[in-house]
Amino acid sequence: MKLQQLRYICEVAKRDLNLSQTAEALFTSQPGISKQIRALEDELGVDIFIRHGKRLVAITEPGRAIIDKAHQVLNDVVHLRHIGEEFTREDTGSLTIATTHTQARYALPPVIKEFRDKFPNVRLSLYQGSPTQISELTTSGEADIAIATEAIEHYKDLAMLPCYQWNRCVLTPPRHPLLKVKKLTLQDIARYPVITYDFAFTGRSQINKAFAAAGLTPEVVLTAIDADVIKTYVELGLGVGIVAMMAYSPERDQRLRALDASHLFEPSTTRIGIRKDSYLRGYVYEFIAMFAPHLQRDVLDAALRGAG
Numbered sequence: 553m554k555l556q557q558l559r560y561i562c563e564v565a566k567r568d569l570n571l572s573q574t575a576e577a578l579f580t581s582q583p584g585i586s587k588q589i590r591a592l593e594d595e596l597g598v599d600i601f602i603r604h605g606k607r608l609v610a611i612t613e614p615g616r617a618i619i620d621k622a623h624q625v626l627n628d629v630v631h632l633r634h635i636g637e638e639f640t641r642e643d644t645g646s647l648t649i650a651t652t653h654t655q656a657r658y659a660l661p662p663v664i665k666e667f668r669d670k671f672p673n674v675r676l677s678l679y680q681g682s683p684t685q686i687s688e689l690t691t692s693g694e695a696d697i698a699i700a701t702e703a704i705e706h707y708k709d710l711a712m713l714p715c716y717q718w719n720r721c722v723l724t725p726p727r728h729p730l731l732k733v734k735k736l737t738l739q740d741i742a743r744y745p746v747i748t749y750d751f752a753f754t755g756r757s758q759i760n761k762a763f764a765a766a767g768l769t770p771e772v773v774l775t776a777i778d779a780d781v782i783k784t785y786v787e788l789g790l791g792v793g794i795v796a797m798m799a800y801s802p803e804r805d806q807r808l809r810a811l812d813a814s815h816l817f818e819p820s821t822t823r824i825g826i827r828k829d830s831y832l833r834g835y836v837y838e839f840i841a842m843f844a845p846h847l848q849r850d851v852l853d854a855a856l857r858g859a860g
Contacts, residue, residue: 553592554588555587555625555626555629556708557588557589557591557592558592558622558625558626559578560574560578560588560592561589561592561600561615561618561619561622562590562619562622562623562626563577563578564585564589564601564621565611566669566675569601569609569610571585571586571608573830579814581759584621586606589601589616589847594809596618598612598614598615598618598621599612599614599615600612600614600618601615608799610713610714610844614703614761624760624829625717627693627829629830630693630831631829631830631831632647642672643674643835644673644676645673645675645694645833645835646675646676646677647674647675647677647697647833647835647836647839648676648677648678648694648695648696648697649676649677649678649679649696649697649698649699650680650681650685650687650690650694650695650697650698650699651678651679651680651686651688651698651700651701651775652678652680652682652683652686652700652701652777653680653778653779653780653843654663654680654701654779654796654798654799655700656678656680657778657779657799657821658672658779658796658798658799659699659798659822659843660678660699662840663839663843664676664678666842667835667838667839667842670689670838671838674812675801677821678694682750683700683701683702685709686698686699686700687700687706687707687825688707690710690825690826690827691707691709691710691827693827695802696826696830696832696836696837697824697825697826697836697839697840698710698824698825698826699715699823699824699825699843700825701820701821701822701823703739705714705824706772709827709828709829710825710826710827710828711824711825711826711827711828711852711855711856711858712823712824712825712855713823713824713825713840713844713847713851713852713855714821714822714823714844715821715822715823715827715843715844715847716821716822716844717819717820717821718796718797718798718820718822719748719796719797719813719814719817719819719820719826720759720794720795720797720813720814720816720817721791721794721795721796721797721800721810721811721812722736722741722793722794722810722811722813723782723783723786723792723793723794723795723800723805723808723809723810723811724785724786724808724809724811725789725807725808725809726807726808726809728792728809730744730792730810730811731811735815736811736812736813736815736816737816738762738763738766738768739766739768741770741792741794741813741816742763742768742769742771743769743773744771744791744792745771745773745790745791745792746770746771746772746773746791746792746793746794746820747772747773747774747775747776747785747786747790747792747793747794748757748772748775748782748793748794748795749777749779749783749794750775750776750777750784751775751796757856758818758819758820759817760819761793761818762816762817770829771791773791774790774791778795778800779795779796780799782795783795783799783800783805783808786808787807787808793808794813795813797810797814799839813842822849823842824843824844824845824853826855826856828856828858829856830856832852832856837849837852840852
């Protein structure tokens, strides 16, 4: 049995049984992949794939179990390499973070600056997407950690660790009537068109829940994944914005005014998601501790073992 054979069957499954796409992705030949898969099936004594002529049409029941185990073996091989790197070059490597726009734009910059100052030889990659997209990037191993408010808890392969809580503000242009209200209510907000986050993003569920509990249906005229886009359209007078409090800065957003709305909505919790079978390099522990100081190495290790 060869690691190459395990890579072939995993990639074939990933490519919906398309051998030509698999060969192109792995820079090899289609007959070579077919030959190696046959050799593995002969060694194991079971068919991994169902064939129609030379074409693969389905995965057998034992084949699914074999492919799942092959994924684990290949992940373990990556971890073995990481262990070697840990003891030879502790301050060199890569770190890929998958996160939402709000975290990338407002929460992460000082952390990334501090991390870069301490680990200049670590190559950082920052992927932005929806909470579902970044969770899937992390479960697949394409990203090392996910940072988001929504969706992470739905992925059983991720250890989920709370980082911090945050709430919202309502943004208006200067001299907007809402600025004269003594204590903001949901009814006040619902009198005006609303611009806020897309349904999959940044605590949107808490916003929906609050209005629904009050029996209100606000007129949401525009949604976006990017707080800066929301602010742009509030400046243009299209409506009032509901965004994360961290997205507003009086110095930067001089054409906007913010009203505290933390008494109207339940707080949201930003979490870090890490694949449970991950081997973390030393600098990954340090990055997480910079972002959430209470998440020290012993806490992370316990979470990855399923002990907390």
